Amino acid sequence: MINYRAEYRALTSKKVKIKKRLKLYKEYLRLIEDAYNLRQTDHALSDFSEFRATKVLHQLNKLKFIIGDSKLQAN
Incomplete structure (x- = not known):
């Protein structure tokens, strides 16, 4: 017998x-753009924005590993 509740939870979780x-991807793009724009005016803020973008990218890569690199989109 198929456990529909477990399947539903798995799909919802995905x-x-x-x-x-x-x-996270949108946040990563924003941080990279901020870092690029700040590069000429404030090097410290640019570096900090790049550092935060790197942390977000790490989170993205972990999620990519967990759910796979599928082209699925949430509706």
């Missing part, structure tokens, strides 16, 4: 992870 991945 959707949540995909949404989180999209949110």
Whole structure:
């Protein structure tokens, strides 16, 4: 017998992870753009933004490993 509740939880969990991945990706792009824009005016802030972007990228890579590199999109 198929356990529908477990399957539903697995699908819901995957959707949540995909949404989180999209949110992290947008944050990563914003941080990289900020770092680039700050490069000419404030080196310290640029470095800090790059550091934060690196941390976000690490989180993205962990999620990518967990859910796989699928092209699925959360509806």
